Amino acid sequence: MIIALDGPAASGKGTLSKKLASEFGLPYLDTGLLYRAVGYQALQQNIQSDALYDLEKIAEKIELEAIDHTELRSSEVAQMASKIASIPQVREALVKAQRNFANQAKGAILDGRDIGTVIAPQANYKFYITASPEVRAERRHKDLVKSNEAISFDDVLKDIKERDARDQNRKTAPAKQAEDAHLIDTTNLCIEEAYSAVMSIINET
Numbered sequence: 001m002i003i004a005l006d007g008p009a010a011s012g013k014g015t016l017s018k019k020l021a022s023e024f025g026l027p028y029l030d031t032g033l034l035y036r037a038v039g040y041q042a043l044q045q046n047i048q049s050d051a052l053y054d055l056e057k058i059a060e061k062i063e064l065e066a067i068d069h070t071e072l073r074s075s076e077v078a079q080m081a082s083k084i085a086s087i088p089q090v091r092e093a094l095v096k097a098q099r100n101f102a103n104q105a106k107g108a109i110l111d112g113r114d115i116g117t118v119i120a121p122q123a124n125y126k127f128y129i130t131a132s133p134e135v136r137a138e139r140r141h142k143d144l145v146k147s148n149e150a151i152s153f154d155d156v157l158k159d160i161k162e163r164d165a166r167d168q169n170r171k172t173a174p175a176k177q178a179e180d181a182h183l184i185d186t187t188n189l190c191i192e193e194a195y196s197a198v199m200s201i202i203n204e205t
Contacts, residue, residue, distance in 0.1 A: 007129035031112035039080030059093035116178035
């Protein structure tokens, strides 16, 4: 069984994916971490977002098992990841790892921007998780404050909107809802309500 959850930043798809992974005992991959890992290494090496060859080489060497989540949550890394995610060479280098993860014999749960449209269009269940930019910015701002990152809500909202625009308008694998994906808007839902909505769809099909 493959479950694909797509959607913009801070929509709740990651939390839902983890709960689903626990429910069904399936391996879970936050594919955004792959792009964050490339972005983080690029920042560490002072590589710019237009250095295509260098970024491609970093992407080719990324290992799923070696990703340190704690280093990848800053707003700076998120912005860099969003920029390089529009680079076809980087996406191509990371697609194979994502597809291999999705096609495990037992199945898998993946979340990202193009899981249901590009990585696993054959997924048994597809969901597009979204929420208003303001609500998503509030959620992300709280997380960053908890991590002791000094950033204003207005700056977070600006970053969210910029990332949305880049993700939706990039030429390669733009972020969008798959035609057969179920839309879950979490603007006015707590995580348990959103989870119940997802599980109801899975149990009915």
